[in-house]
Amino acid sequence: MELENVTDEATPAPRRRYDDACGTALALEFVGERRALLIIRELLLGPRRFGELRAGLRGLSANVLTQRLQSLEASGVLTRETLPPPANVQVYALTPWGKEAEPIVMALGRWALRSPAHDPSRPFSPVSLMLALRMMLLPDRARGFTATIGFRMGKEGYTAQIDKDRVLLDRSALDRADAVLTGDPNAFLPALFGTTPLPDLVARGRVTVDGDLALATEFCTFFALPPKIG
Amino acid sequence: MELENVTDEATPAPRRRYDDACGTALALEFVGERRALLIIRELLLGPRRFGELRAGLRGLSANVLTQRLQSLEASGVLTRETLPPPANVQVYALTPWGKEAEPIVMALGRWALRSPAHDPSRPFSPVSLMLALRMMLLPDRARGFTATIGFRMGKEGYTAQIDKDRVLLDRSALDRADAVLTGDPNAFLPALFGTTPLPDLVARGRVTVDGDLALATEFCTFFALPPKIG
DNA sequence: CTGTATCCGTGTTGATACTG
DNA sequence: CAGTATCAACACGGATACAG
Numbered sequence: 054m055e056l057e058n059v060t061d062e063a064t065p066a067p068r069r070r071y072d073d074a075c076g077t078a079l080a081l082e083f084v085g086e087r088r089a090l091l092i093i094r095e096l097l098l099g100p101r102r103f104g105e106l107r108a109g110l111r112g113l114s115a116n117v118l119t120q121r122l123q124s125l126e127a128s129g130v131l132t133r134e135t136l137p138p139p140a141n142v143q144v145y146a147l148t149p150w151g152k153e154a155e156p157i158v159m160a161l162g163r164w165a166l167r168s169p170a171h172d173p174s175r176p177f178s179p180v181s182l183m184l185a186l187r188m189m190l191l192p193d194r195a196r197g198f199t200a201t202i203g204f205r206m207g208k209e210g211y212t213a214q215i216d217k218d219r220v221l222l223d224r225s226a227l228d229r230a231d232a233v234l235t236g237d238p239n240a241f242l243p244a245l246f247g248t249t250p251l252p253d254l255v256a257r258g259r260v261t262v263d264g265d266l267a268l269a270t271e272f273c274t275f276f277a278l279p280p281k282i283g
Numbered sequence: 284m285e286l287e288n289v290t291d292e293a294t295p296a297p298r299r300r301y302d303d304a305c306g307t308a309l310a311l312e313f314v315g316e317r318r319a320l321l322i323i324r325e326l327l328l329g330p331r332r333f334g335e336l337r338a339g340l341r342g343l344s345a346n347v348l349t350q351r352l353q354s355l356e357a358s359g360v361l362t363r364e365t366l367p368p369p370a371n372v373q374v375y376a377l378t379p380w381g382k383e384a385e386p387i388v389m390a391l392g393r394w395a396l397r398s399p400a401h402d403p404s405r406p407f408s409p410v411s412l413m414l415a416l417r418m419m420l421l422p423d424r425a426r427g428f429t430a431t432i433g434f435r436m437g438k439e440g441y442t443a444q445i446d447k448d449r450v451l452l453d454r455s456a457l458d459r460a461d462a463v464l465t466g467d468p469n470a471f472l473p474a475l476f477g478t479t480p481l482p483d484l485v486a487r488g489r490v491t492v493d494g495d496l497a498l499a500t501e502f503c504t505f506f507a508l509p510p511k512i513g
Numbered sequence: 514c515t516g517t518a519t520c521c522g523t524g525t526t527g528a529t530a531c532t533g
Numbered sequence: 534c535a536g537t538a539t540c541a542a543c544a545c546g547g548a549t550a551c552a553g
Contacts, residue, residue, distance in 0.1 A: 076394075
């Protein structure tokens with residue numbers, strides 16, 4: 054049947070596009086490619102450099118990261134900015150609209166963590182650990198807590214505060230923290246999301262705490278993984 | 284079989300897996316493949332058959348749909364059920380956990396609709412139109428409205444009711460509706476999300492209304508697209 | 514009609530090597 | 534450190550053909 058296979062009507066049929074007016078489908082055209090949402094996750098706590106992104110998303114090769122950054126920039130999700138001298142380095146930052154994707158990242162995380170397939174022994178990036186605090190907060194338990202807790206993981210430092218049912222996160226303000234926990238991201242998990250008291254982790258040398266250990270220990274009880282399905 | 288293909292070293296190298304403890308990354312392993320979330324969208328209002336899914340997701344080939352259904356079933360997102368005789372047909376239904384993915388679909392849609400790239404002239408599936416009602420409800424405007432409005436699009440029928448800031452959707456309960464709108468999904472848009480009064484659409488023959496036209500017209504004013512970015 | 518299997522052209526992904 | 538180039542493996546979608 055060599056009959057030419059005329060393309061249905063006028064549409065040139067852009068093959069890899071969902072031809073769908075639904076907002077969800079449009080969103081997937083923006084952020085539906087592999088790892089795109091994880092790149093956004095890594096940017097949710099502030100601008101990052103190319104190499105930092107690669108570090109937070111192990112296994113992502115440079116060429117794919119380049120492609121994603123270009124396509125996310127074209128969509129208006131992020132911008133590429135050059136810091137003024139003497140820094141003079143390039144960083145990638147979410148646009149205001151890009152930051153509004155945070156509820157998507159959170160909804161995905163909260164949902165998937167109910168699966169028994171979740172394996173917290175895999176590595177956490179520093180950003181994803183901090184976002185997990187926001188994701189897993191038990192507001193009733195944390196209410197009224199006013200101290201600032203710092204986390205130092207390798208070169209990265211963050212502070213967390215409780216503000217009305219929400220966790221405020223800030224990069225590199227460790228000097229204002231009432232207590233600073235230092236360690237590998239995964240080392241904190243038993244205290245934050247399990248039942249191990251923070252001092253036990255300190256005793257085992259997995260974590261060190263500078264400042265008010267009692268405050269830090271209390272802070273660690275404000276979080277819990279969601280109940281598993283079934 | 285030439286065995287060759289020795290897996291690199293200790294790591295069986297699950298190449299296409301994100302090796303990440305973050306819940307967001309895990310979610311993307313479940314629903315991050317192309318169209319997976321759109322399949323979930325099509326199932327959010329009730330079980331569907333293979334062919335119905337293909338109809339709602341034009342351009343999805345049968346082989347890929349088979350793969351997705353298998354992988355979503357393996358993840359526990361949906362189940363394949365055989366209706367009892369005489370129907371005796373197979374349908375795909377979300378599990379309770381799968382239904383909990385609705386906030387993800389909604390968050391994606393609400394976010395993307397703020398982009399100027401959104402083109403409502405593309406086709407809507409009946410399901411996505413009904414979900415758009417839930418997504419775009421202006422609760423303050425709808426409060427107190429108690430009537431039931433039906434929508435008939437081809438063979439598919441749905442009813443919508445307002446229930447405390449939320450739109451209740453039901454399939455095939457048109458007989459209990461106070462007014463039923465009939466037409467193509469896209470034909471409703473000017474009245475639902477634009478400023479065209481419903482009677483104008485009726486006058487132009489794009490939509491027909493059975494029952495209380497005044498109630499239906501009022502219902503159509505309860506929705507609006509989110510403000511564009513910029 | 515429902516679903517699966519197979520071939521094929523093309524686009525996407527990721528490992529490695531390479532350039533400024 | 535920041536990215537590009539190249540290449541092999543795989544995923545996607547169209548078009549079948551085929552089983553119940």
